[in-house]
Amino acid sequence: MKQAAVKPQEARNSQTDREASRPWRLSLGERALPLGLSGLAVLGLGISTYLTLTHYARKSIVCAGLGECDYVNSSQYASVAGIPVSVLGILMYAGLLAAALAWAWRHQSEALPVVYWGMALAGAGYAGYLTYVELGILHAICVWCVASATVLAVSLVVSTAALLLRE
Amino acid sequence: MAKAVKIKSPSQRARDDARRQAQASRRRRNRLMLVAGVLAVAAVAALIIIGAISRDGGGGSTATVANKEGKTLGLATAPVTLTAWEDFQCPFCKQANAGPIQQVINDYVNTGKVKIEYKQFPFLGNGGSKDESVLAAEASECANDQGSFWPYHDALFDAQAGENRGAFSAANLKKIAADVGLDQEAFASCLDSGKYRSAVLAEKAQGDKLGITSTPTFFINGQKVVGNQPYSVFKDAIEKALQAAQ
Numbered sequence: 001m002k003q004a005a006v007k008p009q010e011a012r013n014s015q016t017d018r019e020a021s022r023p024w025r026l027s028l029g030e031r032a033l034p035l036g037l038s039g040l041a042v043l044g045l046g047i048s049t050y051l052t053l054t055h056y057a058r059k060s061i062v063c064a065g066l067g068e069c070d071y072v073n074s075s076q077y078a079s080v081a082g083i084p085v086s087v088l089g090i091l092m093y094a095g096l097l098a099a100a101l102a103w104a105w106r107h108q109s110e111a112l113p114v115v116y117w118g119m120a121l122a123g124a125g126y127a128g129y130l131t132y133v134e135l136g137i138l139h140a141i142c143v144w145c146v147a148s149a150t151v152l153a154v155s156l157v158v159s160t161a162a163l164l165l166r167e
Numbered sequence: 168m169a170k171a172v173k174i175k176s177p178s179q180r181a182r183d184d185a186r187r188q189a190q191a192s193r194r195r196r197n198r199l200m201l202v203a204g205v206l207a208v209a210a211v212a213a214l215i216i217i218g219a220i221s222r223d224g225g226g227g228s229t230a231t232v233a234n235k236e237g238k239t240l241g242l243a244t245a246p247v248t249l250t251a252w253e254d255f256q257c258p259f260c261k262q263a264n265a266g267p268i269q270q271v272i273n274d275y276v277n278t279g280k281v282k283i284e285y286k287q288f289p290f291l292g293n294g295g296s297k298d299e300s301v302l303a304a305e306a307s308e309c310a311n312d313q314g315s316f317w318p319y320h321d322a323l324f325d326a327q328a329g330e331n332r333g334a335f336s337a338a339n340l341k342k343i344a345a346d347v348g349l350d351q352e353a354f355a356s357c358l359d360s361g362k363y364r365s366a367v368l369a370e371k372a373q374g375d376k377l378g379i380t381s382t383p384t385f386f387i388n389g390q391k392v393v394g395n396q397p398y399s400v401f402k403d404a405i406e407k408a409l410q411a412a413q
Contacts, residue, residue, distance in 0.1 A: 057394050068331075070257070071330055074262065080217055081217050081220075081221040110196055111199060114200055115203065118200075118202075118204065118206055118207045121208075122210045126210075126214055129215055140330075
C-alpha cells in the first residue's frame with residue numbers, strides 16, 4: 001500500500017528528468033529569464049553600435065539636447081589602447097548575448113549562468129568606472145553611455161538575483 | 168534502554184538526497200562565482216590600467232599658421248581652396264585643426280598650393296542671445312576686425328571645455344581676447360553691440376543650404392569631406408583638385 005503511494009511520485013520524478021534532458025520541450029517559463037537577458041543584450045548591442053558609428057564618423061552631432069555625447073565620445077577616455085570603448089561594448093554585449101542564449105538553450109547548466117554573471121559583473125564594473133569619468137573628470141554626460149551602463153547594471157542585478165535564488 | 172534506531176522512509180531518504188545534492192550544487196556554484204568574480208574584477212582593472220597607460224594627454228595644440236589674411240590662410244593665388252565649416256564648440260573641429268589640417272597647412276598652404284577659408288557653422292549652442300556657439304563665432308569676427316582671426320581661432324579651440332557650459336560666455340570671450348593681445352575696449356564694444364550676429368547667422372544659413380549637418384565639414388574645390396578624417400583623405404582630395412586645376 002505504502003509502496004504503491006511512492007511509485008507515482010518516482011514516476012513523476014523520472015518523467016521530469018526525461019523532460020529536463022530535452023530543454024526545448026520545456027515550458028517558456030524555464031527560459032524566460034535568459035531570453036529576457038538576451039533582449040537586454042540586444043538593446044546594449046544597438047547602443048554600442050550607434051556609439052561606434054558616431055566615434056568613427058569623427059564628426060560633431062547634436063545629442064538630442066541631452067548631455068554632451070560628442071564631447072564624451074571624442075575624449076581621451078573614449079579609447080583603450082586605440083580601441084574605442086564602444087567597440088569593447090559591442091564585444092561585451094555580443095558575449096552576453098551568446099551566454100544568455102546558451103543559458104536559455106541549456107537552462108540546467110550550472111556554469112552558463114555564472115559565465116553570464118561574470119561578464120555582466122565585468123561590464124557593469126567598467127561602465128561604473130566610465131560613469132565616474134563622465135561625472136568626476138569630464139563633467140559631462142553622454143545619455144547613450146548612461147543608457148548602456150543602466151542596461152549592464154540591470155543585467156548584473158537580475159543575474160545575481162537569479163543565481164542567489166536558484167535552488 | 169537501547170536507543171531506538173530511526174528508520175527513514177524512502178520518501179525521507181529521497182528528500183535528504185535532494186537536500187545534499189542541492190547543497191553540493193550551491194557549493195559548486197559559489198566556487199564558480201568566486202572564480203568568475205575574480206576574473207571580472209581583473210578584466211576591469213586591466214582595462215583601466217591599459218587605458219591610463221595609453222592615454223597620451225589629449226588633443227594637443229591647435230594650428231600654427233602662416234600667410235594670414237582675414238579669415239583666409241594662404242596665398243590668394245593658390246589653385247585649391249579648402250573651405251572649413253566649423254563650430255568653435257565642436258571637439259572634432261579642434262582635433263582636425265591640431266591634426267590633419269595642420270599637416271595640410273605644412274604641406275600645401277605654406278607651399279602656396281592651397282588656401283583655407285574659414286566659414287561659421289555655429290549649431291551646437293542652446294539658442295537665444297547667450298548661444299555660446301554663436302557668441303564665439305561673433306567674437307572671432309570681432310577679432311578679425313583687428314586682423315587677428317587666426318590667433319583668436321586657435322585660442323578659442325584651446326579654451327574649449329565642454330559644450331554650453333560657459334567656456335564661451337561673453338566675459339570669457341573678452342578674457343580670451345585680452346590673452347591674445349587684442350584691443351580690449353574695441354573688442355568688447357564689437358561683441359556687446361552684436362554687430363556680427365546677423366552676418367554669422369547668414370553664413371550658417373548658407374551652410375544649411377549646402378546641406379551641412381555636422382562639423383567639421385570641408386569642401387576642397389567642391390569635394391566634400393565630412394568629419395576629422397585622417398590626413399590621407401585630405402591629401403588625396405587635394406592632389407585630385409591640384410591635377411584638375413592644372
